[in-house]
Amino acid sequence: MKKLNEKRKEYLNALRVGWFLALRQIRRANKSTTALIIFIMVLTFLNLVVVSGLLVGLIAGSFEQYREGYSGEVYISSADGRDHIENSQALVTFLENHPKVYAISPRHTASAQILGTLNDLPAKDERANSIGARLNGIDPELEEDVTGFSRFIWKGENLDPSEEGYIVVGSNLIKKYSSFADANIPGLSFLEDVDIGSRVRVSMSRESGTVSKDFIIKGIAKAKIDEISTRVFVLDRELKRMIPVNKEELQEISVKTDYEYAPILVQELKDFMGPNEARIQTSDEAIPSFLRDIESTMNVLGNALSSIALVVASITVFIVIFINAVTKRKFIGIMKGIGISPSAIQFSYVFQAMFYGILGSTIGLFLTFGILKPYFNANPIDFPFSDGILIATWSGSFTRVAILLIVTLVAGYLPAKLIIRKNTLDSILGR
Amino acid sequence: MIRAEKLVKKYGSGELELTVLKNLDLEIKDGEFVAIIGPSGAGKSTLLYQLSLLDGPTSGEIYLDRQRISDLSEVEKTALRLNKLGYVFQDYALLPDLNSIENVILPMLMQGMTHSKAVKKAEKAMARIGLSDKIHNLPAELSGGQQQRVSIARAIAHDPHILFADEPTANLDTASARPVMESFQDLNKDGQTIIMITHEEEYASKAKRVITLKDGVIVSDEKN
Numbered sequence: 299m300k301k302l303n304e305k306r307k308e309y310l311n312a313l314r315v316g317w318f319l320a321l322r323q324i325r326r327a328n329k330s331t332t333a334l335i336i337f338i339m340v341l342t343f344l345n346l347v348v349v350s351g352l353l354v355g356l357i358a359g360s361f362e363q364y365r366e367g368y369s370g371e372v373y374i375s376s377a378d379g380r381d382h383i384e385n386s387q388a389l390v391t392f393l394e395n396h397p398k399v400y401a402i403s404p405r406h407t408a409s410a411q412i413l414g415t416l417n418d419l420p421a422k423d424e425r426a427n428s429i430g431a432r433l434n435g436i437d438p439e440l441e442e443d444v445t446g447f448s449r450f451i452w453k454g455e456n457l458d459p460s461e462e463g464y465i466v467v468g469s470n471l472i473k474k475y476s477s478f479a480d481a482n483i484p485g486l487s488f489l490e491d492v493d494i495g496s497r498v499r500v501s502m503s504r505e506s507g508t509v510s511k512d513f514i515i516k517g518i519a520k521a522k523i524d525e526i527s528t529r530v531f532v533l534d535r536e537l538k539r540m541i542p543v544n545k546e547e548l549q550e551i552s553v554k555t556d557y558e559y560a561p562i563l564v565q566e567l568k569d570f571m572g573p574n575e576a577r578i579q580t581s582d583e584a585i586p587s588f589l590r591d592i593e594s595t596m597n598v599l600g601n602a603l604s605s606i607a608l609v610v611a612s613i614t615v616f617i618v619i620f621i622n623a624v625t626k627r628k629f630i631g632i633m634k635g636i637g638i639s640p641s642a643i644q645f646s647y648v649f650q651a652m653f654y655g656i657l658g659s660t661i662g663l664f665l666t667f668g669i670l671k672p673y674f675n676a677n678p679i680d681f682p683f684s685d686g687i688l689i690a691t692w693s694g695s696f697t698r699v700a701i702l703l704i705v706t707l708v709a710g711y712l713p714a715k716l717i718i719r720k721n722t723l724d725s726i727l728g729r
Numbered sequence: 730m731i732r733a734e735k736l737v738k739k740y741g742s743g744e745l746e747l748t749v750l751k752n753l754d755l756e757i758k759d760g761e762f763v764a765i766i767g768p769s770g771a772g773k774s775t776l777l778y779q780l781s782l783l784d785g786p787t788s789g790e791i792y793l794d795r796q797r798i799s800d801l802s803e804v805e806k807t808a809l810r811l812n813k814l815g816y817v818f819q820d821y822a823l824l825p826d827l828n829s830i831e832n833v834i835l836p837m838l839m840q841g842m843t844h845s846k847a848v849k850k851a852e853k854a855m856a857r858i859g860l861s862d863k864i865h866n867l868p869a870e871l872s873g874g875q876q877q878r879v880s881i882a883r884a885i886a887h888d889p890h891i892l893f894a895d896e897p898t899a900n901l902d903t904a905s906a907r908p909v910m911e912s913f914q915d916l917n918k919d920g921q922t923i924i925m926i927t928h929e930e931e932y933a934s935k936a937k938r939v940i941t942l943k944d945g946v947i948v949s950d951e952k953n
Contacts, residue, residue, distance in 0.1 A: 319827075322826050327826075636811070636815075636835070636836050637836055637839060638835065726818070
């Protein structure tokens, strides 16, 4: 027990002397060298957190846009094998009276054929200027409360609840505005020669025959959400008139609630509706699985890049400490000569390495959460399929800081140990 | 008290083997001021490294206060150097990142002394060698003589049993060397055991006992 206490005392004393030496070596080190090392550590931290955060943010940005711009926090759609949500009106009433539901957007949707040229019928060997598209019937005011639909109106104006006969067309359906127009994708067609003010004919095939109605294009909606940019929108009451049966049954309801509350609301709705009446999902569940796969891939890619960054960081710290220890080999020998324990000298180098790691990470955290994250939130990176944001959480970042510090600790300890174990006299005499 | 018995130190092996110390016997009692002199290659420094535990002999034994050194591990030797020995190196060997007082308190901190107590003792040691006004100077801001005196302060501040000095005046001019030698004499008057290597007979004459080495053996051992 006495021996153990002595060992403990020796160890604590070595820590104290190591700290004493490290503090003075850092304080009196060359300022520009210290700044350079810290700069490298900051870059390493950013490589660990920001690069992977941006990669994941590319996809997470599209998830966020989907939630904010279309699905809401909870998305209700027709169950498999059904063409509408059963008991839609009872569900709407339930949602309207729910204290945690802030807004809902009930929608009718239907497949439709949009004909772009009404005056000239195509010649025999000519393809008609028409496309198949999903037609959404919306209440512009309710839609605005849930998704802020008007912000997607890129040209022209939004639908007005008091005006009938108007249509908003997704930009990817019109050749001159579509991002895919020059991609030459087989089977993909666009409306040509239509713009704001053009008259288009919407046709829906029914068992009783085809129902058609002419609309004037009032606006063009552009968003990095397929459900906006590849659909057409008319007033809900106009679409209802075109649907022959089940006019009161909806195809989609987007619900605005608290993000954290969404899973609870989903369960409440399932309990209310029964298991087969509708597909009820949180926005995260509603995201297509291929996007989830991309997210996983981005995560793997981000982790791979982080691992490389960690290796680079550990080599950097190793080299810095090794050079530092080699150039001070004589003084390490002198310290050992006058009785300073090897562990105290090792601690001094480990403390120095930790200083670089902690300061670099602290500056990195400040840059990430104080500057970069707010910046990318305010100015997302404009990718074709999403607005990339920076995904960085405090818990995730602290985990990476911990990993970086462990790597730094090892990278600081090893070179110091290598130099310190050299013969004392050889070190003093420089041989 | 330090004693060497049949001390042998060899370097290299085979045809290149060189025996620097040859069956050397020596005893230095507490309170002595011993100068070891001799021509280059006589084995002076090698003897000092063995006696001061910085290096180990090829054969033979060293006893420090009746404790056999060959039984000790490296860690124990380091602790012994810290607690019982003091060193003054030819090139001062001050740590460049520490100022004078920090250089002096370092061994005492390693002994577990509190910072304030170590500083008090260091200030006393600095005053003793006449450098009270230089305690916050970095080594680079001191002259060679001043650095060597700080080195002496570091060597004596923790009250070692034996103070080893390896050609302490070799890098100093006469004016700078004088106060260094005076410091040694003052310390010895107060009972400090000193073992010093020197080339210069003038400084050897300040010691109470002069041992002359030649080709690894003691050729004379005289009291002044």
